[in-house]
Amino acid sequence: MIEFTMPALGADMDEGTLDEWLVKPGDAITRGQIVAVVETTKAAVEIECWHEGVVAELLVPVGQTVAVGTPLATLAESGETPRPHMAAPAAAPVAAPHPETPVAQRPTLAAPVGHRLWVSPVARRTAASLGVDLGAVTGTGPQGAITLIDVEHAAAAQHHAEPKPAAPVASSEPKSAAEKAKQRGAAMRASIAAAMGRSKREIPHYYLADEVILDTALGWLTEQNVNRPITERLLPAVLQLKAVALAAQRFTEFNGFWHDDGYQPAAGVHVGVAISLRGGGLVAPAIHDVNEKKLDELMSDLTDLVARARAGSLRSSEMSDPTITVTNLGDKGVDSVFGVIYPPQVALVGFGRPAQRVVVVDGGIRVATTVHASLAADHRASDGHRGALFLAEINRLLQQPQEL
Structure with missing residues (x-):
């Protein structure tokens, strides 16, 4: 018998709220299948x-x-006979409902006596927005829990039963949407504070920086994008992500985790992308196997990841798998960023704002577009000499964009 446990979706997560089950007892599941939705302080994952x-x-x-x-x-492995499922106490068996019976009225297992009725956060929010009385909704989830589908069915049944628009009714929810958003933002800040506080207490950071000339890379991007639709154009960010991933593949002491007083290099290069959320706070989910992806695929993955992160729809592997993180604050107008490592990772690469600056090239002075690249690294896993070589490799790769 296999136990499926609540995963750690980052160093700042200690607990999560089960939002929805997408499977039921008796269902066969395959490796990588999405089986549940969990609410964290940052997103529904x-x-x-x-x-x-x-x-x-x-x-x-x-x-x-x-x-x-x-x-x-619990999961039964192949060839194993699952133990009988222990269902919650229920009323006497009821005949199957007629197909025309409204779904909201269909019988289901009653919630155990003496226990509160479970309502998923998504279902509660939806019920408030649709004016559905949760007390009149029959839950079909485990132990009689009310799910999002139950609320939607109840809303549809209510609509058919009351064709005339009902007078506005004050929500039974004690907090407004704005107050809930404020509360969630405060919880997110507390989670970030805990993780970053732990990082600064436990990780001996060292910082390095380099100025990267981007003229060659930007010229190459212009040529690549000239015949592309706007929605398919490559951004400088994908060149930076690919360069970091290839450099991390070569300098493995920056791509892995510090666990149990020792460094463990990662098997793949899964780059965490720091994404600011519209309501405040940030997440850093992973794009998997960045070193192996073509730039077009990487651009598509990045666009999709940012959209889903800001919509609050991420996957557990994206939250738990980053092996190194990249943060880019160039769009915020800062020249440089020196980040805090996200434990148990051991490195973070930052990029600032590309800008025209006076540089010396081959003994001559000229104006070039440059970006400041920085490295925050864990001194337990690497030293400054290797960190300098790692940044130099990122610089070299960005001078040869056709190889990325």
Whole structure:
């Protein structure tokens, strides 16, 4: 029997709220399948299961907040007979409903007596926006929990039962949307503070910087983009991501994790991309295997990742897999950024604002477009000499964009 547990979706996550189950007991699941949605302080994250088997039992009801590492479900492996699923106490069996019976009225297992009714956060927010009374909704989730689908069905049934627009009714929710957003923002800031505080306490940072001339790279990008639709044009950011990934593949002491008083190099190069959220705060989900991707594919992945991060729809592997992080604050108008390493990673590369500056090239003075690249690294895993070579490799690769 396999235990599927609440994953750690970053160093700043201690617990998560189960938003929705996407599987049920008896379902066969494959490796990498999305099986649940978990609400964190930063986003609603789609949780992937990296085991194969048959769902034997769902251990945590929708709406419950549990610590990282808590078993969420059990899976029976191939050839294993699952233990009988222990269902919550229910009323006497009821005949299957007629197809025309409104979905919101269909019978289901009753919530255990003496227990509060579980409602997923998404379902609660949707019910408030649609004016649905949760007390009149029958939950179909584990232990009678009310899911988003239950609320939507109840709203549809209510619409058919009341064709005339009802008078506006004050929401039963104690907090407004603005207050909830403010509360969520405060929780996110607390999570970031905890992770960054831990980073500065535990990691002996050292910082290096280099000025990279971008004229060759920008000229090459212009040639590549001239016949492309606007939506398919390559941005300088993808060149930076690819250069960092290739350099990290060569200098492996910057691509991995510090665990149990020792450095563990990562098997792949999964670059975390620092993304600012519209409501404040940031996330740094991963683009997987950046060193192996072509620039067009990388540009598509980056666009998709930013859109989903700001919509609050990320996957668990994107949150837990970064092996090195890149932050780019050039669009904010700063020349340089010296970041804080995101534990248990050991390095972070930053890029500032590309700008025209006076430089000396081959003994002559000229104006060139340059960007300041910085490295924050863990002195337990590397030293300044190797860090300087790592930054120099990033610089070299950006001078040869056709090789990226």
